[in-house]
Amino acid sequence: MEKVATPSNATVNLSEKPEGIEGMGFFATSLEKVVGLARKNSIWPLPFATSCCGIEFMATMGAHYDLARFGSERLSFSPRQADLLMVMGTIAKKMGPVLRQVYEQMAEPRWVLSVGACASSGGIFDTYSVLQGIDRIIPVDVYVPGCPPRPEQIIDGIIKIQHLVETESLRRRDSPEYKAMLNKFGIE
């Protein structure tokens, strides 16, 4: 992060510019890096909150922890416009198909953050009615442990997602490996 002094003496953090060749009036870099930079700092999350982890997420969105600092202040309640699916809470087996449908409705590129023990592994609910981890039905990019995790941990998960978003190759989603991975979940 570059620190820029403003007239009022406050410091404002700007994103670092990617590697490139610079000269008078031009700056050349790869498209991938620019797209990564833009995507990373404007993630639209879709909150799929089913229990107490959702309450922690509300704190994360609030003024004190302020997820807006990471460019994610705009929640998308339509999966079609969302970049990041945040699953927060216990997913009952009956909720499984709903979650899957939400994931399928999201446009590529899409990422999934599994927040809390329940979403990641079923948590304490090792029982006939609870899905033992959402990675049984959809692919997950980052897991956040905790029961529930503190807002700092959720932010840490978001930062890890940001790192994935920034460094992801533009061709990754077209690769046969990626398609094979989706096929494993029965998603075409």
Next chain:
Amino acid sequence: MEGSEREKVVTIIKEKYGDEILHIEAPYDFLTITLKKDRIVEVIRFLYDHPEMKFQYLTTLGGIHFPELNQIAVMYQLHNLVNNWRIRLKIFLAIENPIAPTLTGVFAAANWLERETYDFYGVIFEGHPNLKRILNVDEMIIFPMRKEYPLEDQTREDKNDSMFGR
């Protein structure tokens, strides 16, 4: 509910349905009558219409599995809202063939409660208008609250008994 009031209720039921009664007890002062299953709806209807009984509110209805008896009980809790009397009625069904008559003709509220009892215990309520699962996924093939089924999810591979000292 005072002891004298319990006796009054028992007397009135015995008068008309003495043959149906299998057992009477009052655990924690809660009058509990075990009945034969065939005329249970008739008995509840009688308690509903009787001018002194007026058990016109169905508090709840549910199943209980007794693996050692090989039986499933269906328990009804009725409430007289005028005198604030409560009564519990039980019927026992064989686990191989758990068929009970539906109570939906007397209490519309029994509809979802009987669906729940079917969902978790597999009790078939004859005459029920829409007897299908209500809480669990439709694809479920077991009746999970029966004690013959383990509580824990059986698809976990990362857990084994040695982790839990058993």
